[in-house]
Amino acid sequence: MKRLFAWQSVSLCFLPILVCVFLFSVSNNVGAEGDASDYDLGQVVVTATKTERILSDVPIRTEVISSDEISAKGATNLYEALESVPGIRVEQQCSYCNFSDVRMQGLESGHVQILIDGQPLFTGVTSVYGLQQIPASMIDRIEVVKGPGSALYGSSAIAGVINVITKTPSEDPAFEVETVFGEHRTNKYSILGSYPTENVDVLIYAQRDEGDEIYDGEKPGSSHMLDRVWSRSNTLGTRLNFKDVIGEDKLTLGARIYSEERKGGELETYTNPFAAASESIDSDRYELQAGYEKPFSDIDMFNMTFSMFQHYRDATNDTFLGDYKSTHADAEPSLNEMEPYRAKEQQYNIDINYHRLIGERHQFLGGFQYSYNKLDESGKYVVVDDTASDYGNAYESTSEKHAHEYGIYLQDEIAILDNLTWLIGARYDIHRSEDSFAGSGDTYGKSVSNELNEKSFNPRTSLMYKPINDLSLRLAVGKGFRVPYGFSEDLHLCSGSPRVFKPGDLKSEESLGANLSADYKIGRFVPYVSLFRTNLENKIGLVDASATARAMGYDYEWENLGDAYTQGVEVGSDFVFSDLVQLEVDFTYTDAKYDNERADWVHHPVHGNQYASDSKHISRVPKFTSGVGFALTPKDWEINFGTDYTGRMYIDYYENDDVDNPGSEIVHTKGFWVANMKISKHNFLRENLTAYIGARNLFDEIQKDKRPDDAAFMYAPYYGRIIYAGMKLSF
Secondary structure, eight states, rough: HHHHHHHHHHHHHHHHHHHHHHHHHHHHHHHHOOOOGSTTTTOOEEETSSEEEEEEGOSSSEEEEEHHHHTTOOOHHHHHHHHHHHHEEEEETTTOOOOEEEEEEEEEEEEEEEEEBOOOOOOOHHHHHHHHHSSSGEEEEEEEESSHHHHHHHHTOSSEEEEEEOOOHHHHSSEEEEEEEEEEGGOOEEEEEEOOSSSEEEEEEEEEEEEEOOOOOSSSSSSOOOOOOOEEEEEEEEEEEEOOOSSOEEEEEEEEEEEEEEEEEEETTTTSSTTTTTTEEEEEEEEEEEEEESSSSSSSSEEEEEEEEOOOOEEESHHHHHHHHHHHTTOOOOGOOOOOEEEEEEEEEEEEEEEEEETTTTTEHHHHHEEEEEEEEEEEEOOOOOTTTTTTOOOEEEEEEEEEEEEEEEEEEEEEETEEEEEEEEEEEEEEEEEEEEEESSSTEEEEEEEEEEEEEEEEEEEEEETOOOOOEEEEEEEEOSSSSHHHHHHSSSSOOGGOOOOOOOOEEEEEEEEEEEEBBTEEEEEEEEEEEEEEEEEEEEEEHHHHHHHHHHHHEEEEEEEEEEEEEEEEEEOOOOSSEEEEEEEEEEEEEEOOGGGHHHHHTTTTTTTTTTGGGGGTOSOOOOOOOOOOOOOTEEEEEEEEEOOOOEEEEEEGGGGGGGTEEEEEEEEEOOOOOOOESSSSSSSEEEEEEEEESSOOOSOOOOTSSSOOOSSSOOOEEEEEEEEEOOO
C-alpha cells in the first residue's frame, strides 16, 4: 500500500511534464488557429476600481472566474468555485459541522472581504457556512483582487476582495434546468428563467443541494464521527432590471432567500440534536438589493446601491449536555433546560458614488458608504468551576452587538502616458460599536459592555506600465485595517460567541501591503508572476480565557498576538495549444509568520519550549501549493481534469480542546494531492442538452491523522471520492 501511494505521488509530480509533451504533439496536428487572444482579456470588470474597466487595462491586477469555468470544474457552490484558485485556499475547520473558511495569500477569512455584487453582505453569521450556501447557479463570474483593498472597501479588505457577480437577465428569453446525482445523495437541482420586456427584464433562479452523511469506519484514521455532515439547502432568487425609469437610467432590484439544515457529530447520535456528540444547525437568510445608475452626460455617472439582510440561526450541540452530566454524576438534564444557541443578525448598507472623466487623462471617483450591523446571540451553559458557589448550575449567556460604520473614499486614475497609468486613492472610516455581554446566575450574573470608537485613514497607490503591448507590469501598495467587531470565527465555536470574551483594550489590526505582478502574452503562452508582502500589526487571535474572563463565564477570549507578516510569490501560465486543447499550471510559495512566539506555546506546562519556534508559523498556511488544469474539447465533447497539491503546514492540536494537556502539540502535516475530473457531451440526444459524468477527489485522498477530540484539527479532505452524473437543458 505504501508503494502504491508513493508511486501515485511521483506520477502526479511528473503529470504536468507528460501532459505538456502530449499537448505539443496534439497542437502540431490540429493546426494553429488558436492563440492567447482566445482568452477574453477584453471583458469588463468592476471590483478593482469600482468603475467599469477592460480587464487588460485595469491598473490593479484582477483575476476572473467565469461561469463556464465554474461549470467545467463541476462546482455546485461558491466554496467549490474558489477551489484551485492560486493564492486562495478554501478549507473546512470543524469536523462536527464542516464550517468553511477562505484564506488569501496566507491571511484568514477575517482579512478577506467577500462581496455580493459589490456589497458587503457576507459578514458575521453568514461567513461561517456562507461559502457553501451561495449556489453556483446564481453566479455569473467571480472577480478576485489580491492585496490591500481598504482604500475602497473599508474594514477587513486587508488580504484582498472576492466579489461575486450574480447573473442578470439575458437579452433574449432563456430557460435552463439542471440535475446532478452523486454518491451519498450529493444531489443538485437548479432552474433558471430569464425573460426581457420593453421596460423590465426578469430573472428567476432556484437551487436545491443535498448531501447525506458520509462515514467509513474502514478508512485509516476513522472514528465513530461522521466524515461529512448531513445537509439540505435551498435558494430562491430573482433580479429585475428596469430601463429608462427617469430618462436614460437603470434601476436594478434583487432578492434572495437561503435556507439550510445540517447535522453532524457521532454516527449513532447525529440525528438527535440534543444527544451526546451531535451538532445541528438551522439557518435562514433573506437578502434585498437595489441599484440605481444614472449618466448625466458622456463623462458623468451617478451610482447608488442599497442592500440589507436578515439572518437567523439555531444551533444545538452536546456542550451543555456534557458539562451538565460531568457536574451531576452523569445525570441528564430535563429537555426544557437544553436550549439551543440562537443568533439573529441584520445589516443595512448604502453606497453612493460619482464617477467623472476629467479631460483625457483623469478618471475621478468619489463616494460615501454607510453600514449598520446588529447581532444578538444567546446560549445555555453550565458552571464547571468546582470552586464556584453555584457549581453545576445552568446559566444563560447573551451577547448584543451593534456597529455603525461611515466611509468616504476618493480615487483618481491618471493616464500619465499612453502606456503608463497611475491610480491614487484613499478612504477615511469611522467605526462606532458597542458589545454587551450578560449572564444569569450568582457567579456569572455580571454584565460587561465595551464601546469602540475607531478612525482609520487608508491610502493606496498603483502603477501599471506596458513597455510593450502584450506585457503589463503592475505595482500596488496600500494600507488596511480590521476593527475588533463581530468576528466570524466566534460563530463556528460549538456554543457560539457568547462564550468568547472581547477585552475593552483590544486594538484594531492594521496592515501595509504590496503586490508586484507581470502578465505577458506570447502567442499561445500567457505566463504571469506575482510577488506579495503584507505586514500586519496587532494581529488578533483566539486564546483560552484569562482568569478574569473565566470568572464571568467565558471559555475563550480575543487577544492581540503581536505583529505578523505574509509574503510569497505566485507563478503560472495559461497555454492555448489550439481550439481543442488548453492547459493551466500554477505554483504558489507562501511564508506566513508571527514576529514573536505565541504565549500559549512558550513554557508549556508539559512540553516546555518544544513548540515555541513552531508557534511563529501562522496556523493552516501551506508553504507550497500548485495546480494543473487541462481541458480537451473535440467537437461536442469536453474533458476537464484538474489536480492540486497542498504542501506541509503547521496546525495546532489541542487535546480535548485544552492547550495545556500533555497530548497537545503543533503538528507539521504532510502534503497531499486532490484531483477532480468531468467529462461532458454537448448536444446529447438533442440540441442544447448536455450530459456529463465526473468525480471529485478522484484519487480518494483523505486526512489519515484524524483526532475527533479536537474538531478543528482538519487540514485535508475528510472523505474520499464522489462520483456524480448530471444533465443540463438550455433553450
